Amino acid sequence: MAETRIPTVVVDDVHIVYRVHGAAKDNSPLGALRRIASRGPSATVREVHAVKGVSFVAHEGEAVGLIGTNGSGKSTLLRAIAGLLPATKGAVYTKGQPSLLGVNAAMMADLSGERNVVLGCLAMGMPKGEVRTKTQEIIDFSGINERGDFSSLPMRTYSSGMGARLRFSIAAAKKHEVLLIDEALATGDAKFRKRSEDRVRELRAGAGTVFLVSHSLSSVRDTCERTIWLESGVIRMDGPTDEVLAAYEEFSTAK
């Protein structure tokens, strides 16, 4: 009997267009005068078509890598899946509320790492009692205290890698139906990467779906069995990670 796979994310012909204000091609006084005289639509609004008709379905227990050259639309697509950017055309359907773990995830720089753990857990909707028991576990997982008591120091004193580790550890402490990771693993060292990859595997085993945007192909290879390659906002390839990475590597070296 065929195995039933439960879809968690359905992306249906999604287009994302950014409107950039104040980006006139001709910024000279004469250009401005021409725009006023012509009374046409404001020439200072330019459009960037970042994602162009992307469609795919992801299932429970799947980890999907998202790769592509700079500016190919990976982060934009992830933000659209998270519901942070409306699709200009098409639609995104998700099971539950996806959590986006990005390099810029909100943390309070003046608060200690420990306070940020508490705030982060509460923001994810974790009950207070659970936050109390999980805080130490999260700090231990992040490893920020390996070289001294950093968890009581303000986050602004952390290196970018330490901040990224703490962010990942907070997000990974909760069971997610859909977890979206945007380069957040890239700044961790080898030991932490191994630990975070194990955690991603656990989340998948708990029927979660994980998306990983990364320029580190080895991270994608170790974590995801399926990979989507985006180029100029269009899916160039979607299939088993090994096949997609081989084609992408060929494309990158041929450039």
Ligand SMILES: Nc1ncnc2c1ncn2[C@@H]1O[C@H](COP(=O)(O)OP(=O)(O)OP(=O)(O)O)[C@@H](O)[C@H]1O
């Ligand atoms: N806030 C924005 N306003 C206007 N254009 C944007 C905005 N954010 C991204 N873009 C444009 O959308 C396109 C896709 O950008 P995106 O950040 O999604 O690419 P990416 O594949 O994640 O790139 P990278 O690998 O460099 O992180 C680019 O052309 C970029 O210039």
